[in-house]
Amino acid sequence: MTGFALGVDQEEWCGQLRALAAERLRPLAEKGEPGRVNRPLLAALGELGLLERVFASGALELCLLRESLAYGCTEAETALALQGLGAYPVLRAGSEEQRERWLPGVRAGRAVAAFALSEPGAGSDAAALALAATADPAVAPAAGGGWRLSGEKCWISNAPEADFYTVFARTGEGPGAKGVSAFLVPADRPGLSGAPLDMLSPHPIGSLTFDGVPVGPRDLLGEPGRGFRVAMDTLNLFRPSVGAFAVGMARAALDATLAYTADRTAFGGTLSDLQAVAHRVAEMATRTEAARLLVYAAAGAYDRGAGDVPRRAAMAKLLATETAQYVVDHAVQLHGAVALRRGHLLEHLYREVRAPRIYEGASEVQRTIIAKELYAGVVTR
Template sequence: MTDWLDWPFFEPRHRELQAHLAKWCSANLGDDHHDDVDNACRTLVAQLGQAGFLGLCVAEGDTAPDVRSLAIARSTLARASGLADFAFAMQGLGSGAISLFGSAEQKAEWLPKVSSGRAVAAYALTEPETGSDAANIAMRAERDGDGWVLTGEKSYISNGTIADVLTVFARTGSTEDGARGISAFIVRGDDPGLSVAERIEVIAPHPLARLKFDRVRADPLGSEGDGFRIAMQTLNLFRVTVGAAALGFARRALDEALDFATSRRLGSGVLADNPMTWDRLAGMKMAVDTSELLIARAAWQQDMGEADNRRAAAMAKLHATDEAQKVIDAAVQMHGGLGVTKGAKVEELYREIRALRIYEGASEVQRMIIARDLLKEHRS
């Protein structure tokens, strides 16, 4: 299902990327049942780096990553392997603030390592007491001689158990300053003050952790007090790609449903002969195609340098993740008992999709962004 790439939002290089990556996925990715998820993620990062795909995640000079390429990569990887998509995406999110706001020295030190797969990246914003309410983070950053040290905890940090470099957000001002009192920092994963306080197990296994910072040395990223803006711009850069990953999961679910419907015996025919199946398949295809349209529009707008792309990005992320949940649920229902059997692809997809409606801005947050922007436009 690559016909969406023929739309005028995309260029020949995007179609070439999809074909190249799809071929690589077929040759290199198997199932996602790993005994050691940490080692599996490190291996995937190394493989993606060696193949040259992680270069899509980092900036070239002063140019931000191409969002259409990121969306194509994530939808293609997610269709093949949720863990491979995760490994790719976190290299982008974890280093995104460095790409957008890092100094020449910071970019030179970290971006080649991230793009080659020699360094695993992480993005540390969420805390035990703050999820969507990022403006109220409590981690403290204090001056220590010529540098800074961080003290506190971060939670639900993807790649937290294996990160070599982390973008961390901490409070340099008072709590009354709110978002204005937050700054961004780069932290090395091997700092002796950084430890894994808890490994967090979730329904789709990822290297997720609660991290403890005990006077961890940190390198300032951007200007002091500018951390909240850096965090939000980084999330916005990759928000459309979360929808693209959901699209990849939905496409795979539709493919699995079509294969099952056309082979599963039902009476004297097959499941695909049943009008109820037609209705279900039609709804799944509608959901996939509308998600494609919203993702393509939002990614194109972002690459074209639209002044404010937040509403389009929020719509793409919200619709694609919510609709993918419905598509996968329909595929599970169609499979019957097999659909909830551990090891079945649709059962795996059912576990993979759920987190996408929460991370990088929950669905409720996306609705707020859309509504506020719409009202602002109406009142102006």
Template sequence: MSDTAVFALDPAQRRWCGELRALAAERLRPLAERSEPGRVNRPLVEALGELGLLARLLPADGSVHALTLCLLRESLARECTEAETALALQGLGAHPLVLAGTAAQRARWLPAVRAGRAVAAFALSEPEAGSDAAALSLRAEAVRVAGGADGGESGDAAARAGDGPRSGRGAPDEAGTAGWAAGGAAATPTAAEAAATPTVGEAAAPAGTRAVRPAAARGRGGWRLTGEKCWISNAPDADFYTVFARTGEGARSRGVTAFLVPADRPGLTGERVEMLSPHPIGTLTFDGVPVGADDVLGAPGEGFRLAMRTLNLLRPSVGAFAVGMAQAALDAALDHAAHRTAFGGPLKDLQSVAHRLAEMATRTEAARLLVYAAAAGYDAGAPDVALRSAMAKLLATETAQYVVDAAVQIHGARALRRGHPLEHLYREVRAPRIYEGATEVQRTLIAKELYR
């Protein structure tokens, strides 16, 4: 592991964090309080766009700064966890598009995502591929073009036929697609397989347009996605999904391709799942969903690498989310211990309570500094970013669980009442120890990286 620089925020960064907390308390929390549990809160997402926070998360020049993202998430989490989560999920779903999208894909979706008019989602996990993400089994089956190898419309036209604004949903700013000719193609089916495979291309292209048939797609009609995704944040309400599917270029991680799939594609359905925390999470079912070369993010077979690049950026900021929750719980505990009297004086004068507060504060600050160091390392291009990111997420999420639980203990029964801020945090704090790499996975990653 490389040396970690001593880190401290400068005055401008501290002022910005204070401004973010004020925005979260005054502008975003009222919107969050009016949300329906388990549904995407579109007014809240739109407010994040109007305030320019989504543009900070997904800048137009593509230069996402991990430290900026961490400060943003920590500050929002201290005042409004729903706003923090809505912002983070936009980043998770859209960052693969920033990293690997074509100019046409970016022009079509990113302006709407930054404005809060379109909702993005990241679809990696499956019923049998959670922590072992490389074991995913969603199939992307190559299909032939209607009319033979050189005749008829391409699979891209069929895939695009249903694309467009959905009722009550965010609309792309700009329609249109571009040819894709990077990095190879999916395996060509045998004659027997082709005869048994449904064709793509029967649907006409939108009026006034002509389907683009890139060289890499000639002789085939794209793919059909078949299988299931689960634990997908923003499903089934998102406007598009970054979907990782097995196209067969190699075993495990080498055979995964990323696709940008609009939510109104035929064959794509979803259901909501009720969770401990009231965030939008659901399952997605793919029943022969058509995708074409214009929907590929990056190159076939490179999807798993794209997923890991996205998670390496987001992991430290998951730690920042956890630090924000820990700080909110610590603030509540400090205030309560100063004003609650018992045994003839304030709780803070009891040694057992004072020592616990000291431990809570020390762990929170240690987690914060590790998160900042990991983010700074990412921004500096440090070679050990995977190690730093795993350490930051591990320590911060475990610390937040401890601090929130300790704050509940200091408050007593009142913190368990529905609607109490700590009751809310207690439900929120559990999930980050699982998603985007469970605690056990982070320890495994750290151990492997130590021997590189």
């Protein structure tokens, strides 16, 4: 895939999504409480069939969906993405019983999913997980025994209000990533508790405490010791679409800046007449378009099953999230004080845009992945 252009049908669909986000979903988002799961918003995403599209589409369509929703309503985009992130491991690695039990509710916006990977001492270094899964024959004795989960998870989106969690814990089959297993843990399991965290980002984030939480073989997602692969399979799909989320925010900030600077009078003309302003806007537009192309190139590679998906996904997330930060920051600067008022689009985007440079692998981690993939192909003497 050397270039990217939307077809007529795709352009129309994206336009419909942007309008839907602004007219139907944003009012529901505004009624929600920051830091809490907005269940009416999730229900609307389900009724509109958008949650179903997360699971039925490839990476390219997922990116179009996330970018378009982010342009019109970041809360709706994030609510949709978190459902996908939490439940995608169930779709790909879960048993038929697990899929039938949980996925219909996720698609309908009734069941809230969460992806529980990060820990207080293992954020970007996912292979350093410490949550222990200790074998216990008394758990599920008819199935040959199970495990008890002990430890903590932190910075988990949708926690502590999710209905179930995709949890990654150390079962010890091998060192590092080789000893991690994935479990589907319903929120009502004994020993599982959580607390909300007061974060800059407006979507719900919390911590989880596991005090001997029982899990059995029927709770496994995939095979014991193969959980890290489940996590990476999920992140390789969602990292380019995090980039699409960032591109959607950047485009919203850019369009707001174009409208404002073309209309705002200053120094005997409009702000857009000033070369310093016009050149800044040109730079914002160029970086946004470059990031967008890289995101969709990565999505196309994922859908083709290309072998360089980890590198492309990391590049897409890195460039798009860093670009969005740049564009939103300069949009605020060109708007001046008005953009800092609570309730202004750019004030909202300024709070939203910071987190994607950290979650699902910080920018520094993406650079490490890119370098590792590049050097893996170098033949040394």
